[in-house]
Amino acid sequence: MKFRAKIVDGACLNHFTRISNMIAKLAKTCTLRISPDKLNFILCDKLANGGVSMWCELEQENFFNEFQMEGVSAENNEIYLELTSENLSRALKTAQNARALKIKLTNKHFPCLTVSVELLSMSSSSRIVTHDIPIKVIPRKLWKDLQEPVVPDPDVSIYLPVLKTMKSVVEKMKNISNHLVIEANLDGELNLKIETELVCVTTHFKDLGNPPLDVVFKCIPIILASESTHEDRNVEHMAEVHIDIRKLLQFLAGQQVNPTKALCNIVNNKMVHFDLLHEDVSLQYFIPALS
Amino acid sequence: MKCLVTGGNVKVLGKAVHSLSRIGDELYLEPLEDGLSLRTVNSSRSAYACFLFAPLFFQQYQAATPGQDLLRCKILMKSFLSVFRSLAMLEKTVEKCCISLNGRSSRLVVQLHCKFGVRKTHNLSFQDCESLQAVFDPASCPHMLRAPARVLGEAVLPFSPALAEVTLGIGRGRRVILRSYHEEEADSTAKAMVTEMCLGEEDFQQLQAQEGVAITFCLKEFRGLLSFAESANLNLSIHFDAPGRPAIFTIKDSLLDGHFVLATLSDTDSHSQDLGSPERHQPVPQLQAHSTPHPDDFANDDIDSYMIAMETTIGNEGSRVLPSISLSPGPQPPKSPGPHSEEEDEAEPSTVPGTPPPKKGPSPVLAEDSEGEG
Numbered sequence: 001m002k003f004r005a006k007i008v009d010g011a012c013l014n015h016f017t018r019i020s021n022m023i024a025k026l027a028k029t030c031t032l033r034i035s036p037d038k039l040n041f042i043l044c045d046k047l048a049n050g051g052v053s054m055w056c057e058l059e060q061e062n063f064f065n066e067f068q069m070e071g072v073s074a075e076n077n078e079i080y081l082e083l084t085s086e087n088l089s090r091a092l093k094t095a096q097n098a099r100a101l102k103i104k105l106t107n108k109h110f111p112c113l114t115v116s117v118e119l120l121s122m123s124s125s126s127r128i129v130t131h132d133i134p135i136k137v138i139p140r141k142l143w144k145d146l147q148e149p150v151v152p153d154p155d156v157s158i159y160l161p162v163l164k165t166m167k168s169v170v171e172k173m174k175n176i177s178n179h180l181v182i183e184a185n186l187d188g189e190l191n192l193k194i195e196t197e198l199v200c201v202t203t204h205f206k207d208l209g210n211p212p213l214d215v216v217f218k219c220i221p222i223i224l225a226s227e228s229t230h231e232d233r234n235v236e237h238m239a240e241v242h243i244d245i246r247k248l249l250q251f252l253a254g255q256q257v258n259p260t261k262a263l264c265n266i267v268n269n270k271m272v273h274f275d276l277l278h279e280d281v282s283l284q285y286f287i288p289a290l291s
Numbered sequence: 292m293k294c295l296v297t298g299g300n301v302k303v304l305g306k307a308v309h310s311l312s313r314i315g316d317e318l319y320l321e322p323l324e325d326g327l328s329l330r331t332v333n334s335s336r337s338a339y340a341c342f343l344f345a346p347l348f349f350q351q352y353q354a355a356t357p358g359q360d361l362l363r364c365k366i367l368m369k370s371f372l373s374v375f376r377s378l379a380m381l382e383k384t385v386e387k388c389c390i391s392l393n394g395r396s397s398r399l400v401v402q403l404h405c406k407f408g409v410r411k412t413h414n415l416s417f418q419d420c421e422s423l424q425a426v427f428d429p430a431s432c433p434h435m436l437r438a439p440a441r442v443l444g445e446a447v448l449p450f451s452p453a454l455a456e457v458t459l460g461i462g463r464g465r466r467v468i469l470r471s472y473h474e475e476e477a478d479s480t481a482k483a484m485v486t487e488m489c490l491g492e493e494d495f496q497q498l499q500a501q502e503g504v505a506i507t508f509c510l511k512e513f514r515g516l517l518s519f520a521e522s523a524n525l526n527l528s529i530h531f532d533a534p535g536r537p538a539i540f541t542i543k544d545s546l547l548d549g550h551f552v553l554a555t556l557s558d559t560d561s562h563s564q565d566l567g568s569p570e571r572h573q574p575v576p577q578l579q580a581h582s583t584p585h586p587d588d589f590a591n592d593d594i595d596s597y598m599i600a601m602e603t604t605i606g607n608e609g610s611r612v613l614p615s616i617s618l619s620p621g622p623q624p625p626k627s628p629g630p631h632s633e634e635e636d637e638a639e640p641s642t643v644p645g646t647p648p649p650k651k652g653p654s655p656v657l658a659e660d661s662e663g664e665g
Binding site for chain 2: 087091094108110112121125126127130131132
C-alpha cells in the first residue's frame with residue numbers, strides 16, 4: 001500500500017483545511033478512503049455514533065497536483081484508514097502559510113499518515129513541520145460496511161435555510177428539550193419543533209423551495225415506486241421525523257461556511273438526510289429517527 | 292520596601308507576574324540592592340523562575356527603609372496575580388503602581404493609581420520566608436542557543452497547547468529540532484500524534500551545540516517565559532547540558548532579567564530523546580519525581596524551608612546566603628517502581644512503634660463482634 005500526495009496551491013490548501021475542520025466537528029473518528037480519483041471521509045452508522053452516518057467525497061485532482069496511490073491489491077485498488085479527525089485538522093492548521101504540503105502513508109513504528117509542511121520563513125532557511133498522525137488500516141473484510149449509503153426515497157425534499165440561522169435556533173432549543181421534530185412539505189415550508197410539558201416552540205421557515213426530483217435522485221428519467229405521483233400529493237402535507245437535537249446541532253456546528261448547495265430529504269418517521277455541496281466537495285449526513 | 296512603577300512598565304510587571312503564575316502557586320518577593328526580585332518554584336521543585344527588575348525600572352525604588360533589614364515575603368500567587376489580572380486594563384487605565392512592604396504591618400500593599408483619580412489599593416497578606424534561590428550557572432552549561440523570542444514562538448506554534456513536554460535537539464546539518472514528547476502508556480492503544488518542527492541554524496543568533504544533543508522539558512512551563520519574551524521583543528537564550536541536568540532559559544535587557552530553570556528528563560528514563568534514532572521505551576518521567584518525599588502534610592513554613600535546603604547563618608545581615616534547591620532530579624527514591632509510586636508512598640500511614648498497625652480491608656470491629664458472638 002502506498003500513498004503520496006502534494007498540494008502547492010494556497011487556495012486548494014485552505015479549502016482542504018476547511019474540509020478537514022468540518023470533518024473534525026462532525027466525527028471524532030472517521031475512515032479515510034483513498035482511491036485513484038477520490039478521497040472520502042466516511043462515518044458508518046454504528047451504534048457508537050448513535051446511528052448517524054456521513055459520506056464526504058472530493059475529487060483528488062481538484063486539490064492535489066501530485067497524487068500517487070497503490071491500494072491493497074490490483075483488484076482492490078483502494079486504501080481504507082481509520083484516524084482521529086482532529087489530528088488531521090490540527091496538522092493542516094499549521095499549513096496556513098505553507099509553500100507546500102505533502103501527505104504520505106508511512107510506518108514509523110506505527111502506521112501513520114505523515115503530513116509534512118514546508119513553511120515560508122523570513123530567513124533563507126526553510127522550516128519544516130512534520131506531523132505523524134497515527135492510523136489504523138482497515139482490513140478488506142470490513143470494507144463492505146463503509147460503502148456509499150443509498151439515498152432513500154424521500155417523502156419530502158427541500159432546500160435548507162441559511163445554516164447559521166438554523167444553528168442559532170437549534171442551539172437555543174437544545175436548552176429546552178433533547179427531542180426535536182423536523183418537518184417539511186413540498187410547498188417550501190420547513191418547521192423545527194420542540195415540545196415539553198410546559199412549552200412548545202416552533203420555528204417556521206418559508207419559501208425555501210423544493211428541488212426538482214432529478215436533483216434529488218441525481219438521475220433522469222426516474223420512476224417513482226410509490227403509487228401516488230408527485231402532482232397528486234397534497235403539497236402542504238408535512239413529512240416529519242423525530243430526532244435527537246444534539247445530532248442536528250453537531251451537524252450544523254460543522255458548517256462554518258455556508259455551502260454552495262444545501263438540501264434535506266425527509267423520510268417520514270425514519271430519517272433525515274442532508275445533502276450539501278461545499279464548492280466541489282459533497283457531504284451527505286444521515287440522522288436516524290429516535291426510536 | 293517601597294517601589295513605584297509607572298507608565299508602560301506597569302504592564303511589563305503584570306506580564307512577568309502572569310509568566311510566573313504558570314510555574315508556581317507562591318510568589319517570593321525580595322527587594323535587593325540590585326533590584327526587586329520576584330521568584331517562584333513549582334510544587335515538585337522541578338521548575339524555578341525568577342525575574343529581577345533593576346532599580347532603573349522603577350520611578351522610585353527603595354529596597355529597605357534605612358537602618359532596617361531587607362524584608363522579604365511570600366505571597367499567594369493567586370492574590371498577587373489578581374491585581375494584575377487584566378493586562379488590557381493595566382495598559383488602558385493604570386498610571387502608576389506602588390508596591391510597599393512595611394515591617395510592622397503584616398500586609399503587602401499594592402496600590403494602583405488609575406485614570407480619573409481612581410485609586411485601587413490591595414492589601415495582601417504575606418508570610419515571612421527565607422530566600423528562595425536555586426543554584427545554577429548558565430556558564431557551566433556546554434550547550435546553548437539564542438534566538439529572538441519571536442522565532443521560538445513561531446517554532447512552538449504547531450504544538451498543541453495541551454502538550455506537556457517537548458524535546459529540543461540538534462539534528463543533522465545543525466538543524467534545530469523540536470519534537471512533541473509523549474509518555475508511553477503500556478496498555479494504551481490510542482497513540483498520540485507526533486509533531487516535529489525543524490528550523491535552520493540561520494534562524495539563531497547563536498548556536499553552540501553538537502549534532503545529536505537533546506533535552507526534554509516541560510513545554511507548558513517554557514511557554515510562560517516565552518510569552519513574556521515575545522511581548523517584550525527580547526532574545527531568549529537556552530543553556531543546557533546532558534539530559535537530566537536542568538536547562539536554563541534566560542532573557543535580559545537593561546532594566547530586567549529573567550531566568551527559568553526547568554528540570555529535564557534524564558537519559559536512563561528516556562531513550563527517545565535521541566532525535567536520530569526514534570526508539571521509544573517506557574520512560575518514567577523524572578520531572579514529577581524528586582529525591583525527597585513531598586511533605587504535603589506540613590502546614591508551616593519551617594518544613595518548607597527544609598525543602599529548599601535553607602541555611603541562614605546567624606549574624607549575617609540581610610541573610611542573603613544562597614541555599615540550593617535540588618533541581619536536578621537526582622537518583623530515584625529506592626521504592627518507586629512506577630510513576631504513581633510517590634502517591635502510594637504518601638498514602639501509606641507511617642508505622643510508629645507501639646501503635647497498632649493501620650487497619651485495612653473490611654471493618655475489623657464488625658468482624659470481631661461476630662466472632663465473639665459465634
